[in-house]
Amino acid sequence: MSVIRIWQSTVGKKVVMAVSGIFLMLFLITHLAGNLTMFAPDDGALFNQYAHKLESMGVLLYVAEAGLLAIFLFHVVAAFQVYLGKKRARAGGYDRDASKGGPSKLTVASRSMIITGIVLLIFIPVHIWMFKFNAGQEFTYTEVGGEEVKNLYAVVVESFQNPWIAFGYTAVMLLLGLHLRHGFWSSLQSLGAMSPRWTPAIYAVGLIFALLLAGGFLLLPLYFFFFGEIPDAGMGGGL
Helix, strand or coil: CCHHHHHHCHHHHHHHHHHHHHHHHHHHHHHHHHHHHHHCCCCCHHHHHHHHHHHCCCHHHHHHHHHHHHHHHHHHHHHHHHHHHHHHHCCCCCCCCCCCCHHHCCCHHHHCHHHHHHHHHHHHHHHHHHHHCHHHCCCCEEEECCEEEECHHHHHHHHCCCHHHHHHHHHHHHHHHHHHHHHHHHHHHHCCCCCCCCHHHHHHHHHHHHHHHHHHHHHHHHHHHHCCCCCCCCCCCCC
């Protein structure tokens, strides 16, 4: 079967969505690990050094970002096509909005996947613009280990002093948790890895995974809003 035929089938789209989703979840784990360095008691030195190391990768970083973007686009396109296919199939009005039981049971997480997905689709470019590009403003620099680096830590702390940004970010992270709650086990199910014997355990692991990831990400805005100190003028490029 050709790649085009696989893509054209609903099963093929679900497999693409599952595989891309797993890669994106792995990325979220590494991204969170990097973000948590902001909690180091060193006024952001470790986080700024981590960010500088990434930027120092040069072309390799661009290649990695392009690959991540491609994976993300495959995930989004496959998800929308599967969703629209289901909507067309229900056009006759005979589909009942009820649980099938077992791992396929309808939940708030499963029924809201398209909504949480759209919110995340809007949030991601805004997030990148705000923090990676400092909302178009010039960055200021700080010294770490005798080297001058961008003070991204100051940008983050200053941004989360804004209640609209801090609580808006927190709300989106709650929706991310909801998205991951269903997406974790749904990906495994689409790949045929959901044995009935292990379904309850995998379902529980999916819940724990979603809570840890979303919880880790929303710790940042809440912590810096309530306990963070606005960097001194000139330390970072505020938003």
